[in-house]
Each structure stands twice: as C-alpha cells, then as structure tokens.
Amino acid sequence: MDLALYVRISLVMFLEFAIWGAWLPVLATRLLGPLKFTGKQTGWIYATLPLACIVSPLIAGQ
Secondary structure (H helix, E strand, O other), rough: OOHHHHHHHHHHHHHHHHHHHHHHHHHHHHOOOOOOOOOHHHHHHHHHHHHHHHHHHHHHHH
C-alpha cells in the first residue's frame, strides 16, 4: 500500500474515534446536570449505540 494513502486512512480512523472519545465521556455530565436526566435514562441513551450496532445489519444488511 502506498505510504501516503496509509497515512491518510490512518488519520481518518484516528479522527473517527477521537470524536467519539471527545464527546461521549462529557455526555453524562450534560445529561445528569443541566438537563436533569436520571441515571437510568442516561444509561438508556448510552445503550442506544450498541443496540443500533446489533439491529442495523438486520435492517440494512445484504
């Protein structure tokens, strides 16, 4: 693989996970603080991503 292509793809993958890492830990503080969500509601919000990862191949699969 060309080195320039490898570096660009690596950068894209890093940015993809860096965005998740930047806002996901702060989400609970925002939900529990000013928005007055309960711990259970916050847990349900955090559970939507894994549930979507399980269900989406069934809906959009081949």
